[in-house]
Amino acid sequence: MNEMSSFWSGWITFIALLNIFLCVWMLWWCQRKHDDDVPEGESMGHSFDGIEEFNNPLPRWWLGMFYAGIVFALLYLMLYPGLGAYKGALGWTAVNQWEREIQKADNRYDRIFEDYAKVSIEDLSKDPEAVKVGQRLFGNNCALCHGSDAHGAPGFPNLTDTDWLYGGDPETIKKTITFGRNGNMPTMAAAVGDTADIKNVAAHVLSLSGRKGSGDAEAGRAKFALCAACHGQDAKGNKMLGAPNLTDNVWLHGGDEASIIETITNGRSGAMPTFKDKLSEEKIHVLAAYVYSLNK
Numbered sequence: 001m002n003e004m005s006s007f008w009s010g011w012i013t014f015i016a017l018l019n020i021f022l023c024v025w026m027l028w029w030c031q032r033k034h035d036d037d038v039p040e041g042e043s044m045g046h047s048f049d050g051i052e053e054f055n056n057p058l059p060r061w062w063l064g065m066f067y068a069g070i071v072f073a074l075l076y077l078m079l080y081p082g083l084g085a086y087k088g089a090l091g092w093t094a095v096n097q098w099e100r101e102i103q104k105a106d107n108r109y110d111r112i113f114e115d116y117a118k119v120s121i122e123d124l125s126k127d128p129e130a131v132k133v134g135q136r137l138f139g140n141n142c143a144l145c146h147g148s149d150a151h152g153a154p155g156f157p158n159l160t161d162t163d164w165l166y167g168g169d170p171e172t173i174k175k176t177i178t179f180g181r182n183g184n185m186p187t188m189a190a191a192v193g194d195t196a197d198i199k200n201v202a203a204h205v206l207s208l209s210g211r212k213g214s215g216d217a218e219a220g221r222a223k224f225a226l227c228a229a230c231h232g233q234d235a236k237g238n239k240m241l242g243a244p245n246l247t248d249n250v251w252l253h254g255g256d257e258a259s260i261i262e263t264i265t266n267g268r269s270g271a272m273p274t275f276k277d278k279l280s281e282e283k284i285h286v287l288a289a290y291v292y293s294l295n296k
């Protein structure tokens with residue numbers, strides 16, 4: 001919002017105060033006995049439709065309410081913003097009220113999360129209430145990539161199976177969520193050779209999960225030495241690097257021949273974002289318990 005110009009601020013203040021002043025003046029004027037010819041309580045001498053006007057004073061309770069209303073209005077305008085650009089003595093704004101309410105809610109939930117943080121991830125994963133809280137956090141923070149059921153999608157791992165890139169024990173899951181992960185499979189095209197060589201390596205990879213490719217798997221096996229540094233001699237992967245097990249027929253980027261050739265040719269890099277700046281450690285603890293519970 002643009003700052004109000006001082007002219008408009010002054011103008012609005014003037015009109016608001018003038019209105020209140022006019023109310024006071026009107027009350028004062030009505031209370032005066034201004035018709036001295038007719039004594040109090042007597043008829044004013046005219047009637048309309050059977051209603052006759054008497055010279056009666058305004059009822060006390062009514063006057064009292066009116067004056068109380070005016071005092072309230074003045075106090076209110078002193079404490080809260082209302083007079084032009086004047087911010088009010090309390091410094092209240094809709095934004096800071098909203099922030100206070102959020103803070104109050106956070107404090108309440110923080111206590112719940114603090115209690116959960118005292119329980120081990122393993123035990124927490126058996127607490128249906130905690131798992132439900134974790135599931136809600138998952139829906140808000142993780143489902144976008146891993147799916148609302150955590151089954152994943154191409155490039156985004158399934159978190160409900162027992163196949164782990166980095167490890168499925170409670171502490172590793174927590175570490176993954178806290179610090180994020182970067183899986184980096186470099187482009188291997190130049191190192192492997194021409195497209196026939198790549199086809200051969202792909203055929204070898206396919207053979208590891210009992211399948212056949214169009215290349216020569218035997219020839220490809222020799223080239224796999226290039227890959228063993230990360231994926232291991234036995235191709236069972238390396239959890240330190242997040243290099244997947246290539247023998248289990250569970251695929252992050254696709255296990256058909258074309259996808260494997262694509263992976264070898266152009267590389268892959270999966271990025272799991274870090275959450276340590278976005279979620280408190282206690283919330284990450286509950287999330288880890290939720291993820292851990294998915295494997296049970």
Ligand code: HEC
Pocket residue numbers: 138141142143144145146155156157159163164165166167168173176177181182183184242269270271272273275287288291
């Ligand atoms: C922007 C997308 C994205 C979001 C959001 C995301 N992840 Fe991930 N996550 C990934 C990717 C991609 C990987 C795989 C990283 C790799 O390829 O090395 C991954 C990996 C993981 C792993 C490791 C799996 C394994 O096999 O070791 C866990 C556990 C995990 N995520 C949990 C979560 C949780 C819990 C959240 C929410 C707090 C979350 N992720 C949010 C993209 C995401």
Ligand code: HEC
Pocket residue numbers: 182183184185186188192201205223224226227228229230231241242243244246250251252253254255260263264268269270271
């Ligand atoms: C520098 C380490 C490194 C080397 C060398 C390497 N890889 Fe990888 N590879 C990885 C990592 C890490 C990933 C997981 C990428 C991700 O998380 O997105 C991966 C992923 C893959 C995948 C995809 C697996 C899936 O589940 O979809 C295949 C296939 C693969 N590598 C095959 C190979 C082959 C064949 C070679 C040798 C020609 C090779 N890699 C060399 C680190 C390596």
